[in-house]
Amino acid sequence: MTDVLTTKQRSFCMSRIRARDTAPEKLLRKALWRAGMRYRLKTGLAGRPDIVLRRFKTVVFVDGCFWHRCPEHGVAPKTNGQFWAAKLAKNVARDKAVTRALAKAGWRVIRIWEHEVECDAGAAARTVIKAIGRRVSPNTGGAARR
Ligand SMILES: [Zn+2]
Numbered sequence: 001m002t003d004v005l006t007t008k009q010r011s012f013c014m015s016r017i018r019a020r021d022t023a024p025e026k027l028l029r030k031a032l033w034r035a036g037m038r039y040r041l042k043t044g045l046a047g048r049p050d051i052v053l054r055r056f057k058t059v060v061f062v063d064g065c066f067w068h069r070c071p072e073h074g075v076a077p078k079t080n081g082q083f084w085a086a087k088l089a090k091n092v093a094r095d096k097a098v099t100r101a102l103a104k105a106g107w108r109v110i111r112i113w114e115h116e117v118e119c120d121a122g123a124a125a126r127t128v129i130k131a132i133g134r135r136v137s138p139n140t141g142g143a144a145r146r
Contacts, residue, residue: 047098
């Protein structure tokens with residue numbers, strides 16, 4: 001995943017993660033909704049994706065920086081280091097298996113880091129919209145119909 005944030009921006013994002021009690025997947029849902037995207041939440045799909053864009057055969061996961069070991073913030077705690085390393089490695093392996101299973105079933109799988117959503121939910125939504133091949137209007141940040 002690309003990460004173009006400076007260290008200063010990134011720590012700002014992380015401070016927002018701690019300050020906010022809104023889950024990042026909710027922020028992304030809101031941003032997508034504002035951009036005109038309609039989605040489903042409850043499906044029986046593998047890994048329980050946070051957002052399902054059925055029309056575009058696309059699922060979106062917002063991966064928590066800690067639990068899914070983001071390269072920037074996914075540091076295993078020092079206490080019980082081995083336990084955490086094993087547990088988090090298992091999460092990462094499961095993510096990969098879920099992605100594979102969904103891709104095999106014909107879904108496009110998009111994974112976005114929690115810190116990307118926290119930093120700029122609108123930008124994260126545009127990343128999703130671009131990935132599914134819709135044009136994004138630069139003025140509104142919304143998706144234009146093709
Ligand atoms: Zn992160």
